[in-house]
Amino acid sequence: MFKNFFKSYDFRRGLLLVFTILVCGLTLFILNFPDLIPGMAIGVLLTSICDLQGDFNKRVLAMLFSIVLNVFSFFMINMFLEQPFLLFPYLTITVFMISYIGVFGFRANMLAFSGLMGIVLSMVRKYEGTAIWEYIGLFIGGGLVYMLFSSIFHRLTKKSQVNEKLVALMNYTAEYLTLKFQTYQKGEDLDEERRLSKHQSITDMEEDLRQLLFTNEIFGGSSKTRNRQMLLLVEMIDVAELTSTNLMDIKTLRTKEYWSEDLFQPYLEIMSKQITWLKNLSAALGGANVDIKPPVTVAEIEYINQAIHEFAVFHGISKVREISIPLFNFKNYLIRQQSKLNAVYYLVKNKKSRQLETLAKSYQQKFISGEDYSIRGLKESFKLSSPHLRHSIRLTVSMISGYLIGVLLEVHNPYWIMLTIVVIMRPSYGLTKERSVKRVSGTVVGTLIAAGIVLLTSQIYIHMAVALISMVFGFSLISRNYFWAAVCITLYVIFAFSLILPDQWGVIQYRLIDTVIGGVVSTIVAYTVLPHWEYKTLRNSMIEVLEANQNYISAIIEFYKNPSDDIEYRLNRKKAFTSTAELHASFKRYTQDPKRRQLKRRYYYEWMTINQNILSTLASLGTYIKDHHHADIKESFEITMQNLKLNLNHIEHKFDNPVFKLKADFNVQNCMDDYYNSLTETRDKEISKGQLEIDPKFKHILIESKNIKQEIDLLEELTSKLISTTNQFL
Template identity: 35%
Template sequence: MREKIKHFELFIKSTDFDRGVRLGVAISVPFITLYFLGYLAYAPAVVIGAVLNTPGDIPGSTKRKVNAILISIGLTMLITAIILFSKAFLPLLLCTLATISFSVSLISVYGFRASLVSFSGLLAMVLAFAIEKESPREILTQVALMGVGGLWYLLLSLIFQKISPKKDKNQLLSDSLLLIGSYLKLRGKLLTQKKKRDQLLRQTFVLQNQITEKHETLRETLLSARKRSGRSRYEEKQLLIFVSSIKIFELIEAKYLDYKVMDTLFGQRKEFLKAAKKLNKIMGNHLIHLSELLIQNNKIPPKKTLLNALENANEAITKYIETVKLPEAREGALVLKNLYDYQELLLQEIRAIRRVMANVQNASKISLKRKDSKQFLTLQEYSLDVLVQNFNLNSTIFRHSLRLTLAIVFGYLLGVVFDIQNTYWILLTIIVIMRPSYGLTKERSKDRIIGTLIGAVIAIGIVLITQNIVVYGVLAFISIILAFSLIQQNYKSAAALITISIIFVYSLMNPNTFEVIQYRVLDTCIGATIAIVTNYLIFPRWEASNLKQILLNALEMNKKYLLATQELYQDPTTQKISYKLARKEAFLAISNLNASFQRLTQDPKSKQQEFQLIYEMVTLNQTMVSAIASIGTFVIHHKTTAASEEFNRVVLKISNTLEISCDHLMNKKNEKIITARHTEVPNDSLLNTYQKLSTQRDENIRKGNTELDLTTLHGLQEAYLIANHMNWLQSLSENLKKTTESYQQSLKTALERS
């Protein structure tokens, strides 16, 4: 019960509910104000204008949000006017419908925020069919009032932001810590759960993508909103938490272990990994708790549990050495020690977040130059060239725009031919459900239909209990607020609430409520069916065909990241910014690859071409970026020796191998294949330093000198980690080369057969 109360409290204090309340205020205030002023007839137009422009109100830069809503206001006004003037002439209306559908949906090529503006435009086009205005004066009045409604919502959004300026950023930080905590716990499970490892790895792909998306939004919000006067104390705290969350995520990524080696090393001795696994779980739960405290503002939990778990992980290393005995235990002990060091660094960052949240006076300060911070922002290009580049059938958005246009025109004609009462309900379902990928469209269709049926059943039950229009009005108002609050979290529940709201709104105008329910359910099913069938049959773009370019980008970013790590190893003092930029780009590329793979799994089985090869390439790329991150993180946090000639030669070999993999995907030959053959490095050459240090250590033990000084320990750690990770990277790159070659060959064979 306490958990349910806590989750309810978190929901009430969330920005999702805040936006639902904002919409409720945007709807109610015009009705109440214009009622008392005697102009109630104008209220619906103002409210429509406000509702149409809510999609662009998302967290991020205030300047970009204002620009997006202003563009949305102009677009919705223009589209509404065009549709209303065209309604009297069916041929003109069909041409207008097709032109607007295609051109407006194509705006999505400019990124996520642009896609929300596009949705507002499409929504305005559909709702224009519900507006009964015929004379030019009536139409222009309607459009002007909608503009007023849009500006009213923008003003309201800015007022809410002024009242709670920290809320959006805190929510994003909270979501980020929650996801990272869940990810950390999942990575702990990978240590021991060999049988479920494949399933767990797929879950990590989803979480990695979600975390990266949150961090991108936070970068835009926190790094682009700096004032000339500097940051406030609270903004400094938010930035500190954000930086620590990035470090934690990167540390988790950097400890992507070679689980095959782990299984071989520890075999039946997995109990020595349980302390590290438990530490991951405790740290993950602590991050989740801290994420809740950013919203609830309660007391920070004690750190004793964290410190005890860290101590237990350290003791597990000693117990392992005592049980297995040196020198046999050395390799496993070094693996455990390296793992412990990373977990200790994770705990330091968690404690840094604790100090910031506890308002400790001597908490760290951020020293980030504006010039440097700008480099970490992913800027969206808005030039006409972007549109021109996407104006072909190879573009996913272009294909989606064509499909959506055909679906909307067909849906409208169907309504005209069969004289369907509210044809725009069909069109509304199509634009809400239809997405560029078939899998997501199918999933949303299912949720929409189930949600509509649930909403209809609830509405029927309420109608049978009461015939009170006041009850209908109150329930319609509450439902729309809750629906808007849940639309990102639970689309099925949101669809049910939207249905309830729409049914009761129409019930206020039409006494035959059951007829309204019947048409609502029927039109939703028709619209969902059109969306699914169109996505499957018309210009289908299955994710398997999109993956090549995304894979290519991941390979190229991994190569740049490897070379940046090589530079860092050679000069750790001056290469940190270039290294961090390369790391960010590599993580983004892997996140995009993971997202693409998730979309692939939602496609029909028959369209998942070479699924196993793709999964292998995704996993290899993910493992490679983590192995590189592991080396970079070690170099940053340890005093290391100079990079050896063998290290540089192996980097060159791996780099060349990755380039060959890129060439395989692009189906071209590369002279680097010859070069790569002359960069062969024996697998044991990198282990020479480790073996020498091990021999010296064994000799000291035989002489009775069992004390291990820090210099020798760090030397053994560095030699072991660098040697094994570079050999691991060689193996990964070779496997990638083979897999990409097989993948390209299979595509070529499939093309020849067709």
């Protein structure tokens, strides 16, 4: 675990930040300008906040905008710092405007965070005369030096950044497979919470990789390394889709009269080997020296087909059809999964070097979630019902209130309260409360550790070492473990200030007091000032899921008609999976709201679980029809799927019009049943006449019809449940 952390992008980026600050600081110290170090160090720190993975041009522009924004903030605040009647109005307007920039998306949100941090750090001291221009010049210099080092860093680590995320994606997928394996092995119900969590992790990681690989990141053009990584992503997305499919109802099968555990055991052994193999492949991609030879071959999986045939003949084909067909499908699933894992294996072993001719730039751009930077976004969100506007108002109120409280209580450094509020305040009450608890508890632990170190030794070099080490870990852990990040940042701040101020115990005391005040103010304001309750966002996420699933169904219909063109299918599949992951993320935030705001939690969770099963069934159907087009059911298939889509549309309409009477309508469901029943009657007649051998083509048609009918029956059942659940909370 620790070994992986030290090899991670987060840790390396923390090292980059500290290294840049050290280079700037030591250079100024050697040139005998130690008083100028803070300006350059702050320039490095604030610029680094906008150094995000992804599009190179956007990253550079964000860092440049950060420098310009923070220079302007410093100049204006320095002008008003000793004039409170001008300072407070300016702070109110500026904090609101900068925080509102976050409406444009995550990158803009980090730019806003950098700007807010810049406002706070501009209040540390008053500069006069030429010192103002010296600070501005050093701030710009620090930012530009970081941009230079960052560009070099990203060029040198571009391969490892992508590999790290590919390894995580492979591990998440292996863990998802393990959940399913345990379900089949033990016959227990699938842990829905863990399944939803793994699905979200897989989907989020896929999206991160698309942003890294499908944007104009500096990758040296169309290199073999980039192409290989793109291929790995494409293959792993297919592996993840296969993993999410509904394979069989094992609990029902185990109740059948002729069910045999001995017959099923080889399937579990093969599945277990595939899981172990995928874990080894991810370890190998991460640099570990492990054996990654394929533990099983497609031919070996095909061999168990003979066991199914003998089982069916022994008991009577018609008697065990409900068992033999699911086992036959499971065998085909294992073969498809093995084929995909073989492709992953060859890519990990660098045995494939073909260019990604099929992934043209126009194709790649379709799969990138773009950000709209037009003025329209600002206008549309400038209404009181907008979560973005509400968050900006709450953040402004809390920062100004925190500073006023600090001034009135004559706190030593009131801007520290504002700093705490900036890093704690989040768009929803639940996230703000959680972050506040972690920040305050982390600060308490950090101050206790700092007090222990101060009591043990007064050596300045030890204090410097603690400050540097804690700084690296503090910035490395922010996105991984906020509690320990708060501990490390507290240690860094205390010992960094202790190098300047002689009163170390005073620094510890002020740090703790200011953090507690900031945490309390943030939580109170988040609860009382235009609070945002997550159930509203949750319902919007449900509507987006319904729209995405309807588009996914349309794509499946078209894909069944024309399997050679899979672009729209893949694109709508991606949107369906992403919207479901966002729904789960919204539900997790909803569970952090006050209990009195969670009156319909049970129904929301049930709705989300049913939707996940619908998505898994759609994925099963989509993966199955890729290779099966024997049955003459295209017209019946389209009619039935369109009817299913219509029912989902009715559910969506219910959200907009709660008085709408919602009921299931599957008046065309018999068209698939009739076709399959006619096939089984034909086969039963053949068997009764002594014709045990089945025509291979007829066999494919029979199995294909059975499987598609079974998936559609399940979709209709799940949609009926979704309608019933929707009626209970709307």
